[in-house]
Amino acid sequence: MLSFKYASKLALPVLSLCSALLFTSCDSNDDNPTPDADSSFVMSLAIQGSDGGFTYYTVPFSDLMTGPLTAKGQGIEQPGYYDFTQIDNTIYSIGGLDDVNVVGISKNESGELKQIGNVSFPNSLSDIIKADDNTLVGVEMASTSDVIKFHTFSANTVTVTATKQHLVSAITNLKAPSYSGMAISGNNLYLSYYISDPTTYATPHTDKAQIAVFSYPGLEFQKVIEDTRTGPIGGFNTKSGLTEDEKGDVYALSHSNPANGYSQVTNKPGILRIKNGETTFDQTYFFDVEQLTGGKTISHLKYLGNGKAFIEVNTAARNQQAAWTDGPLRSAIIDLNSKTLNYIDGLPEHAGSGRRLAALQDGKYVYMSVPEGNSIFVYRIDTETNSATKGAEVEANFVAGISKL
Template sequence: MFSKNQFKPWAMPALILSAAIFFTGCGGSDDPEPEETESPFVVSLAIQGSDNGFTYYSVPFSDVMTGSLSAVGQGIEQPGYYDFTQIGSTIYSIGGLDDVNVVGISKNEDGSLEQVGDISFVNSLSDIIKADDNTLVALELSATSDQVKFHTIDINSVAVKSTVSRPVSDLVSEYSAAYGGMRISGDYLYLAYYVSDPTTYNTPSTEQAEVAVYSYPAFEFQKIMTDSRVGPIGGFNVKAGLIKDEKGDVYALSHSNPANGYSQTTKSAGILKIESGATAFDEEYFLDIEELTGGKTTAHLMYLGDGKAFAEINMADRADQARWSDGPLRSAVIDLYAKTVTYISGVPEHAGQGRRLAAVHDGDFVYMCVPEATGIFVYKMDVKNFTATKGAEVEANFVAGFFKL
């Protein structure tokens, strides 16, 4: 067990070290699931070496519900720090710290994994999202740069097609803009951010939600959308501030959780809505998470379909949350249309891992890895009946990604 004083966002390896024992999870996508293969699941396992650094092993598995999941002698090996996200039939590993590159991971006909492309950037990417069937959009938003950079990437070759730079001053006049989430809908790209002190990682401005609107595909800055019903959108390293439904409507999650990096909380937690193609928040829509959960909040959100999202609810009041702790969490389903929250039974209360949620949505189920006192275990959660089944044990310090190809 680690003390809360070990969570230091300005030193990413320290954050991962402190998370190694109990910070686990899984990563998925909003895209339709491909057909099953012999080993349809891929799990990215993080293993700590004798030098205290981590190596990530992305390994295919045919069964994640029995036995144990091990990286020994198999999988794609990547030392350093990596964030993983799946778009279509490709997993993208996004390098951080000294490895500011992006590599695609796909599956061969024989079920083995191969790396596709290898792109390097000046700064680590904040995120990659799908623009269309041929194009990805990647974002550089760094406290060390006065430019916001949008890269379009060919989805097949994993090669950069174009880069557009815009001034950070469009977003903030002092401090820096920290990434909260990004989605494209209609003719616009929506970029959620919050104000952060790059030296202390404190959050000096929490009085309103802020989402920048850029035209797409030209990336011309249009305006800043604001809403004072809640605080900023998103949180440190979670990358889940914005999700999009089938209609193109974008939902913006605000929590201001100390557990996810905020140094102060001044507004209620909740979810706002941006109608498809709009450049202002929908004044008629507000999902009051605190009211639905008895004062609780959520930082992790993954869209499932039909207006429903998988969520990790922080069960500690914000006044009682340890900063950077990302917990304690309970798994739940939020109905964005009906405005309900339903907890999933059978999943123990657990800590998060302080980074992108590593979970995969497959039909009526979400698979996620949960840390317990005796180890890390896969849980298969029925998101229609709100029950869960415990599966395989995971042989890793933590899980950085969970996918199905």
């Protein structure tokens, strides 16, 4: 399955000594340390075994700026393929490949990490988002299925409370719409997608942006909205196609990057907007990414608040990007309102991991991991000064998630 190959291909070379150390010590409870009461940071570390498969260790840390940061003797172990996203005080690990389950990770009263709930589906969930304080919404979109399934969850128990199913033909007469983003605003759920051949992963339809609109909470199909000012929304496995601001406005990121799963390019990259509760694109708004970046594109976007977003800019022109590389990337802060961009000083150009951006916002800081040669380091980014400070080295093949509980 491509998602596993992509993650494997983009992971750093195997750190054999580190991997052996982690696998040996994590299997033993004899030296499992008592978590520090101040261990509020949590990282999900991916370690590749000798068979080529990955195991993920979700581990608490008191500080990300001093290290090394290792999974030795602690953390929650999950072999397979997992995607991590934090919603409020719970980290949700979404399984893929053969482990199509969803598990919540939180803390008990003594500060130790614990697992809550465990639910499985016929296909892996593409994503989970927050609907309200008690409800989450997940979606199944598999290239082998002719249906799209929405599941609502109880946030506290990770149990399914309802399921709504739609035929793929409701949103497109083409095969294999691939998930790229989801947002809920007003009485609508917005689902962005692009078309990818289920066998070759080619993307022959790149001439417009398309978003399916469903009612919420009823999850009834309403319509598909389109815009030809840019191409499809989002990309393979980045899950950042749609983001919502405090006003309920939804922003849709389009890049059509070969480095993020596209086999061709048609329209210019840009960001579109849907105003709160509307079912049309706002024709008065267009964020011309190509003009602002000098012909470059945005690969990843994480909304920070007050119209600001942390982004990863692919510094190669789209006709020069190597397929499925998720790089080379340069970090920046954009303002969606003023349409301005400021690059981050002190952060090296780097490769991504071909998956959801592992970055944590903590006040004015953003923490993220950056590969440098055969090593990985945490960087703390000051979003007020647009500068970065190098932190601890991470003993892993790649970092799948950074959270704070």
